[in-house]
Amino acid sequence: MKIDLTDTTAGEINNALVRGRRAIGTPAVGMVLTMVIVTDEENAYDSLKAAEDASREHPSRTLLVVRRHARTLRDRTHSRLDAEVRVGSEAGTGETAVLRTYGEVSEHADSVVLPLLLPDAPVVVWWPVDAPENPAQDPLGRLAQRRITDLYAVERPLEILQARVRTYAPGDTDLAWTRLTPWRSMLAAALDQARVRVTSAAVEAEAENPSAELLARWLEARLGVRTDRVVSGGPVVTAVRLGTDNGEIVIDRPEGPLATLTLPGQPPRTLALKVRPLSELIAEELRRLDADEMYAVALRGEGAKETV
Template sequence: MKIDLTDTTASKINKALVQGRREIGSPTVGMVLTLVIVTDEENAYDAIKAAADASREHPSRTLVVIKRHARSPRDRHEARLDAEVRVGSDAGAGETVLLRLRGELTERADSVVLPLLLPDAPVVVWWPVDAPPVPAKDPLGALAQRRITDAYAVESPLRELATRAVGYTPGDTDLSWTRLTPWRSMLAAALDQARAEVISAVVESEAENPSTELLARWFADKLKVPVEMVVTDGPVITAVRLRTTEGEIHIDRPEGPVARLAIPGQPSRVLALKVRTTAELIAEELRRLDPDEIYAAALQASVMAPTPAEAVEVTKAVE
């Protein structure tokens, strides 16, 4: 069910939500959080779809804040709010409100969002593309327990990652880190089995991939070893190699949803390692609302480059 509201207010939107729930017989007690998505028209469709899919695991009220640019000087001073309320099958397992802000209202989006938050429920803010330099100091970010950004979605991912490191506040996270969860789980399990000292690491991936940088920083923080980053055709991360005193542990995923894991002294095995959808990434992030201290440590770690001799050895091994 969809209800369109033109030149409206937060009070009228709340009334439309109550009306929609009554008509479809849907209560609010099952919703566990409010997800605020801050985006533009171009990226709104994909973000809403991902949120709707994730809501099947985390029923939520999704508020989509779309700031529209003024077309004339007069428009800049004319505050206006249009809304579209979605409940039932049109909103996944929760309810969705699209908030289109114009004029001066774009600078006071928090005043529109605040009355629409679920009472006594956590708030998560997600910027699918362009996020503020310090999300916690943004008026909308200040309302949230968790703030989600995505360095992979911007024009200069590594520069964006540097900005995230400088402006980090507990509660921040980035989908570039979330994409690493299967890799980190497999590598940690492999190291538990190998029981060998790691000497150096190699990460192979497409160029300018922020997940690669974060994985290298995680190695630097946890293993205290030099890390070599090798550029491949991708997609995304294609291989990780850990040189140990007992031999090389490596995971290869050149393409497709499966990877091959090799551990010294054991037969190689095939593992599922697909590139996950945005909905799956958001669903993972909504499972925890406490600060991610491991992400914070990796984000602010420095990668130690291998010596020239180690770099040559790594290059020969890759070739």
């Protein structure tokens, strides 16, 4: 069910959500959080599709805030809020409100979003593109327990990564870090099997890859060894090599969904290591709403010097 509202208010949007739920007989109590997505028109469809797919695991109220650029003098001087309310099969397992803001309303989107948050439920804000310099101090970011950005969406990811070190606050995370979860799990499992001391490390990836930089910093912090950054043809991270007194531990994924794990004294084995879709990354981030301490360690490149 869809309800279109033109030149509307947050109160009218809330009423439309209630009417929609009543019309299809869906209660609001099944939703566990509010997901706020802040993006532009170009990225709105893909972002909303990923959030709605993730809502099958985490039923939520999704608020998509699309800040429209002023094209005419009237757009610049006239504040307006248009909305599209979706409930039922049109909105995954939760409910969705697409909020298009014009003029001054775009600068105060938090005043529109605040009345639409589910009461007594966590709030997650996600910027697929154009994230603020300091997410925790952004007006919308202040409403959230978790704030998700994506270094893959910026032109100079390593420069922005350094800026994130300075502005980090508990609750911040980035999808460049989320993409590393399978790599980190495999490295931890490999070291559990090998039971050796790591003396050197190297991460191979395409140039300027933010996930590779975060992985290298994490290895340096957790293993206490220098980690070399080696440029490969990609895509993304292609290999991790850990030097030990008994030989190298290698996870190699030059392309495709499969990787090869090599441990000293053991035959190589093939492992699944696919590049996951956006919906899976968002679903993973919604499984925990507390501070991601390991992301902070990787971001700063510091922490306890111990086995992964």
